[in-house]
Amino acid sequence: MLQLTFFKDSTREQPSGHSTTASGTSTTHNDIHEGDIAHFAQVGFDALVQSLAVQQGFQADVIRTVYKYLTSYEKTVEVIEAMREAAKEHAVAEILSRTEEDNVKDDSVKEDSVKEDSIKEEEE
Numbered sequence: 391m392l393q394l395t396f397f398k399d400s401t402r403e404q405p406s407g408h409s410t411t412a413s414g415t416s417t418t419h420n421d422i423h424e425g426d427i428a429h430f431a432q433v434g435f436d437a438l439v440q441s442l443a444v445q446q447g448f449q450a451d452v453i454r455t456v457y458k459y460l461t462s463y464e465k466t467v468e469v470i471e472a473m474r475e476a477a478k479e480h481a482v483a484e485i486l487s488r489t490e491e492d493n494v495k496d497d498s499v500k501e502d503s504v505k506e507d508s509i510k511e512e513e514e
Contacts (some may be wrong), residue, residue: 401439442467464510 422430439457443450448470456473457466 430452438463441472447477448473 439450439453442448443453446453453466453470456469460466460469488502
């Protein structure tokens with residue numbers, strides 16, 4: 391006889407191999423059809439890649455490219471974090487060098503205007 395159970399008794403103890411999801415539902419690896427495992431793995435991977443991309447400020451394609459060259463997701467996270475830190479350091483250096491250039495230009499403009507003012511004063 392086929393018996394379908396939609397509501398489980400929440401007081402029962404879960405056997406080993408069960409896990410509880412964020413929604414509170416219980417699943418085992420046996421609950422997933424073998425043909426769906428690869429699909430669910432891809433969906434989970436895509437979700438992790440997107441989450442890491444948002445956290446670290448890179449496009450998801452960058453995350454996938456780095457992952458392709460490494461042997462684990464954990465190593466990918468480490469490299470992406472290092473990339474973000476390097477990008478921040480490079481940005482700071484670029485900003486400082488450009489603001490120093492602007493300050494030099496501003497100083498030369500100030501010097502030119504002072505010279506012009508002193509020439510005008512001498513002419514008067």
